[in-house]
Amino acid sequence: MTDAPIYDKVALIGLGLIASSMFWATRRAGLAGHVTGYARSAETRETARRIGLCHEVTESAAEAVKDADLVVLAVPVGAMGAVAEEIGPHLKPGATVTDVGSVKRRVIDDVAPHLPEGVHFVPGHPLAGTEHSGPESGFSTLFENRWCLLVPVEGTDPEATARLRRYWEGMGAQVEEMEPDHHDLVLAVTSHTPHLIAYTMVGVADDLRRVTDSEVIKYSAAGFRDFTRIAASDPTMWRDVFLTNKDATLEILGRFTEELFALQRAIRTGDGDELHAYFTRTRAIRRGII
Ligand code: NAD
Structure with missing residues (x-):
């Protein structure tokens, strides 16, 4: 008290x-x-x-x-x-x-x-x-x-x-x-775009499920389970978040898509050095924040 x-x-x-x-x-x-x-x-x-x-x-x-x-x-x-x-x-x-x-x-x-x-x-x-x-x-x-x-x-x-x-x-x-605009940009990176990615990933898995029956859920490891938990969030709240933080989420989504395409190309061309360097960089970022 x-x-x-x-x-x-x-x-x-x-x-x-x-x-x-x-x-x-x-x-x-x-x-x-x-x-x-x-x-x-x-x-x-x-x-x-x-x-x-x-x-x-x-x-x-x-x-x-x-x-x-x-x-x-x-x-x-x-x-x-x-x-x-x-x-x-x-x-x-x-x-x-x-x-x-x-x-x-x-x-x-x-x-x-x-x-x-x-x-x-x-x-x-x-x-x-x-x-x-x-x-x-x-x-x-x-x-x-x-x-x-x-x-x-x-x-x-x-x-x-x-x-x-x-x-x-x-x-x-x-x-x-x-400051408000800074808040909206920071949250677009740390919360809003990750939510959108989780929604997308679960949507993709649902498409796949038609092919693999229940295996997607049955064998899902922690990463995918976390995505499904996030994707269960309230649809009204999240619709409003994207409609009202449009500019910042589109900006971050654009950057995300560029990075994803770069990784896609590295996988297709078998560029192991590129993938290793990228994952080394992200691991260092994680280690720097905890
Ligand atoms: P919620 O869905 O649990 O509750 C929203 C409540 O608002 C419901 O009781 C609903 O009936 C009521 N409501 C909706 N429209 C209304 C209206 N026009 N007049 C009166 N009541 C109305 O949502 P929540 O998770 O508590 O989110 C509330 C706010 O908090 C949102 O703006 C959301 O962005 C924010 N927020 C949510 C989270 C989260 O993770 N859930 C985290 C931080 C901030």
């Missing part, structure tokens, strides 16, 4: 993996006096009430954010703007709005215009997740020892950012600040 809650009232909009994990982590560490939650689907709200997710689950987003000191937008990236428009008029002056979206530039462009003067906007992104989604998938330790990137926008009150930083640290995360 911390000495005192960091926020009196927190509102979570969208009650999936990230928001539910935030609730359990918040409750465990005593970081908020009261947490309200709202999700668009009646079924999700019902599930949330049944499992005790949030102190109160409301029937509208407007009701959830009323009097909240911190509002967390935890919906798919493509839905952030519409949610901000809906809650904008109901926000308390001095409140902080943050989000947990996997893409930052687009969220900033979509959300900021709907927030009234006197409300602080501190976009964020916890680098933590699983392939599961929905209100029952969260757990209190999801953010422990994981990074959370905060992406303050021009004019954000440093005190609002500092308070949000303490909140994430209370949930176990290590916090760093980053």
Whole structure:
């Protein structure tokens, strides 16, 4: 438990993996006096009430954010703007709005215009997740020892950012600040493009399965199993990530394709030196980061 809650009232909009994990982590560490939650689907709200997710689950987003000191937008990236428009008029002056979206530039462009003067906007992104989604998938330790990137926008009150930083640290995360476009490029390399490759690999294996029956799954080693786990992630969330981080993912995908073609050529021409040199370089990179 911390000495005192960091926020009196927190509102979570969208009650999936990230928001539910935030609730359990918040409750465990005593970081908020009261947490309200709202999700668009009646079924999700019902599930949330049944499992005790949030102190109160409301029937509208407007009701959830009323009097909240911190509002967390935890919906798919493509839905952030519409949610901000809906809650904008109901926000308390001095409140902080943050989000947990996997893409930052687009969220900033979509959300900021709907927030009234006197409300602080501190976009964020916890680098933590699983392939599961929905209100029952969260757990209190999801953010422990994981990074959370905060992406303050021009004019954000440093005190609002500092308070949000303490909140994430209370949930176990290590916090760093980053500029939005840089965030989107870094994530395109470290998360978005690898997800696309996993989706593709599993798609290819499924094509192959028609030829080899169940052998692809039966004999799959850890590498392919990891791909299938990643490829099981929520389709709505990942559709939105690629549509909203288009430029950066296309840039990285272009570079990836060039490298892949170079390796393809080396294999076709039997250029063992080229392959060995490439794999030696990648092994050195791996050894340099752990
Ligand atoms: P999720 O699918 O588990 O939950 C999303 C929730 O939002 C659901 O409850 C859904 O009903 C609700 N929702 C969708 N549209 C809505 C709307 N218009 N109004 C209100 N509620 C709405 O997703 P998640 O994994 O918790 O992801 C939430 C956000 O966190 C996304 O923006 C995602 O990019 C980001 N994120 C996800 C991960 C991950 O690995 N899952 C990691 C970091 C950040």
